[in-house]
Amino acid sequence: MAEPLRIGIAGLGTVGSALASVLVSRHALLADACGREIVITAVAARDRERNRGIDLRAMEWFDDPVELARNAQIDVFVELIGGDGDPAHLAVEAALKRGVHVVTANKALLARHGVALARLAEEKGVLLNFEAAVAGGIPVIKAMRESLTGNRVSRVYGIMNGTCNYILTEMEREGFTFAECLKEAQRLGYAEADPTFDIEGNDTAHKLAILTSLAFGTEISADNIYLEGISNISIEDIRAADDLGYRIKLLGVAQRTESGIEQRVHPTMVPKDSVIAQVDGVTNAVAIESDVLGELLMSGPGAGGDATASAVMGDIADIAKSRPGLQHGPALGQPAAKLLPYQRAKMRSHEGGYFIRLTVEDRAGVFASIAKNMADNKISLESIVQRAKHHAPSGLGHQTVVLVTHATTEASVRAAVDAIKHEGYLEGAPQVIRIERPKSG
Numbered sequence: 001m002a003e004p005l006r007i008g009i010a011g012l013g014t015v016g017s018a019l020a021s022v023l024v025s026r027h028a029l030l031a032d033a034c035g036r037e038i039v040i041t042a043v044a045a046r047d048r049e050r051n052r053g054i055d056l057r058a059m060e061w062f063d064d065p066v067e068l069a070r071n072a073q074i075d076v077f078v079e080l081i082g083g084d085g086d087p088a089h090l091a092v093e094a095a096l097k098r099g100v101h102v103v104t105a106n107k108a109l110l111a112r113h114g115v116a117l118a119r120l121a122e123e124k125g126v127l128l129n130f131e132a133a134v135a136g137g138i139p140v141i142k143a144m145r146e147s148l149t150g151n152r153v154s155r156v157y158g159i160m161n162g163t164c165n166y167i168l169t170e171m172e173r174e175g176f177t178f179a180e181c182l183k184e185a186q187r188l189g190y191a192e193a194d195p196t197f198d199i200e201g202n203d204t205a206h207k208l209a210i211l212t213s214l215a216f217g218t219e220i221s222a223d224n225i226y227l228e229g230i231s232n233i234s235i236e237d238i239r240a241a242d243d244l245g246y247r248i249k250l251l252g253v254a255q256r257t258e259s260g261i262e263q264r265v266h267p268t269m270v271p272k273d274s275v276i277a278q279v280d281g282v283t284n285a286v287a288i289e290s291d292v293l294g295e296l297l298m299s300g301p302g303a304g305g306d307a308t309a310s311a312v313m314g315d316i317a318d319i320a321k322s323r324p325g326l327q328h329g330p331a332l333g334q335p336a337a338k339l340l341p342y343q344r345a346k347m348r349s350h351e352g353g354y355f356i357r358l359t360v361e362d363r364a365g366v367f368a369s370i371a372k373n374m375a376d377n378k379i380s381l382e383s384i385v386q387r388a389k390h391h392a393p394s395g396l397g398h399q400t401v402v403l404v405t406h407a408t409t410e411a412s413v414r415a416a417v418d419a420i421k422h423e424g425y426l427e428g429a430p431q432v433i434r435i436e437r438p439k440s441g
């Protein structure tokens with residue numbers, strides 16, 4: 001058997017502790033599968049006293065993860081600290097510079113510095129593995145980097161934030177408020193340290209930026225993503241979507257268009273009978289549409305200690321199995337020098353169907369005016385539903401009008417909604433939700 005593979009783990013929170021535990025409990029299984037033992041020789045964490053349910057006494061302890069990356073006798077540095085700044089960035093850089101393989105679950109770090117780190121890994125002839133950074137336990141990086149080699153991808157989209165999917169599912173199933181569902185997601189350990197990263201879509205955007213690079217062979221461009229979170233979604237939207245045959249999901253979508261690549265994260269209506277609509281709770285799903293394979297959809301646990309640890313363990317095992325000259329190719333699927341500059345398609349050119357919910361005064365001519373503003377902007381309607389809503393203290397009645405458009409452009413919808421805002425009969429802000437259809441219907 002080859003020499004054992006020596007692992008240093010930086011960060012012993014939920015994921016780090018789960019990883020240490022599975023690496024120890026599956027020691028023999030991993031050794032048989034990889035042809036060598038995998039041994040944790042060093043760890044870095046702030047709190048030495050905390051009971052993590054594993055015996056860490058035989059391991060060298062570092063308070064500073066950068067120190068571990070620079071000095072520990074390790075073959076693989078596992079970064080589970082998080083964040084796009086230091087110490088995570090400095091530590092990963094230090095490990096790569098020393099010629100140590102790196103495994104990370106850190107999507108924010110890769111979204112910001114992924115190309116530079118991939119270049120450094122290539123220069124040093126080491127592996128940079130990051131399966132756990134996108135969609136938790138789903139092997140989407142492996143699928144894109146290895147299985148889909150040679151395919152031309154046209155669209156990749158998915159549910160990549162367990163917290164948001166959990167909240168939307170619970171709101172729909174139980175009728176709980178957004179705030180109640182968020183609190184429960186935090187209690188269950190799904191949410192990021194700052195939950196606004198989840199609910200405002202930043203976490204999904206980081207993951208999407210990485211997938212976009214793998215899908216289209218472009219440099220990672222996390223700042224060029226259209227972003228809308230779910231905090232604005234109400235039970236009323238969920239019910240109206242349901243009535244019209246849709247469910248609301250927070251999707252990250254990257255798509256090749258004639259004018260460039262669209263990267264967008266927003267609440268999205270998906271047809272109720274589509275597979276992605278059935279993905280509930282903390283489960284994630286990623287769909288990839290490509291020319292040779294066709295449509296691929298993978299779903300599985302997207303958050304939580306064990307699911308993430310499983311992906312990290314797989315990455316470590318890949319390193320244990322690799323031999324010099326026998327690796328799985330560059331970190332981002334293409335050599336870093338060959339990645340194309342990212343060319344952003346304008347959001348105003350986005351084409352698709354839209355759901356528009358308006359609360360309007362109940363008086364003659366309002367319905368006709370809405371229809372006219374749609375027609376003036378060449379928007380064709382798939383359906384239009386009007387319901388009595390409530391009577392304001394003034395005695396003035398209000399109606400909810402819900403429109404679903406046929407495929408149109410973002411620019412047309414924005415122009416129509418702006419025109420309606422100026423008509424003077426709207427109560428509150430209009431709600432606009434984009435519709436996404438899987439290729440297969």
Ligand code: HSE
Pocket residue numbers: 136160161162163164190191192198203302303304
């Ligand atoms: N907060 C993330 C989620 C964890 O809810 O999916 C995994 O990135």
